[in-house]
Amino acid sequence: MHMQIRPLALLLVGALSLGTLSAQKKTTKKEAVGEAKEAPAFQLMALPYATDALAPVISKRTVELHYGKHLVGYANKLNKLVRDQGIKERDLVRLVQTSSGTVFDNAGQLLNHTIYFAQFKPYAAGMTSEPTGALREVIERSYKSFADFQAAFEKAGNEIFGSGWVWLATDKDGRLSISKNTNAGSPVTSGLIPILGIDIWEHAYYLDYENRHLHEVWKIIDWDIVGRRYMERAEGVKL
Numbered sequence: 001m002h003m004q005i006r007p008l009a010l011l012l013v014g015a016l017s018l019g020t021l022s023a024q025k026k027t028t029k030k031e032a033v034g035e036a037k038e039a040p041a042f043q044l045m046a047l048p049y050a051t052d053a054l055a056p057v058i059s060k061r062t063v064e065l066h067y068g069k070h071l072v073g074y075a076n077k078l079n080k081l082v083r084d085q086g087i088k089e090r091d092l093v094r095l096v097q098t099s100s101g102t103v104f105d106n107a108g109q110l111l112n113h114t115i116y117f118a119q120f121k122p123y124a125a126g127m128t129s130e131p132t133g134a135l136r137e138v139i140e141r142s143y144k145s146f147a148d149f150q151a152a153f154e155k156a157g158n159e160i161f162g163s164g165w166v167w168l169a170t171d172k173d174g175r176l177s178i179s180k181n182t183n184a185g186s187p188v189t190s191g192l193i194p195i196l197g198i199d200i201w202e203h204a205y206y207l208d209y210e211n212r213h214l215h216e217v218w219k220i221i222d223w224d225i226v227g228r229r230y231m232e233r234a235e236g237v238k239l
């Protein structure tokens with residue numbers, strides 16, 4: 001279930017069905033190899049749900065624009081910069097940790113949005129979504145209750161002036177923190193592992209909520225994914 005940024009060739013080979021005629025298979029394989037040579041350095045994640053699956057919390061139109069225009073734009077710009085500047089780093093987290101300027105801006109946004117879009121589950125009326133297990137315990141130990149954590153998280157997000165991100169992050173020892181970044185910033189540059197992140201750029205919510213989205217977004221958080229990120233923190237950020 002982990003979102004991974006995989007080379008296009010792997011995706012294409014993986015998509016081949018066993019029943020494919022051998023002649024077709026040969027052609028597809030050849031095409032896949034040809035594509036791999038020119039494959040972009042960083043692959044765009046596939047959206048793990050339909051564009052209307054998060055509505056009414058996040059509308060189809062917002063997902064279409066946010067994923068289809070903004071995120072695609074960040075990935076394309078990053079790949080062009082990496083190609084033009086001959087950058088060899090292919091680990092997105094390390095690239096964010098070691099770059100600056102426009103490379104950092106686009107790498108940070110690609111990383112942040114990959115974490116963001118992977119953490120939602122389709123909306124269903126009456127659905128509640130709360131953390132469980134070890135993550136729930138540490139949230140309650142750190143913030144008294146899940147409700148108190150939510151209030152602190154919303155407060156932190158609402159304090160961001162301009163564009164940015166609000167995160168629930170962990171260190172390798174499992175200590176949680178709510179952290180804020182402006183623009184394309186990410187907790188990975190402070191050595192932390194982001195496990196939940198909400199986009200505070202207006203393009204993420206303005207069409208739907210103007211400025212109440214932080215209160216609504218809890219309805220679609222997939223806490224199984226956030227909890228797994230917490231349990232697997234020793235491995236760093238897994239995309």
Ligand code: MN
Binds near residue numbers: 066070113199203204
């Ligand atoms: Mn965004």
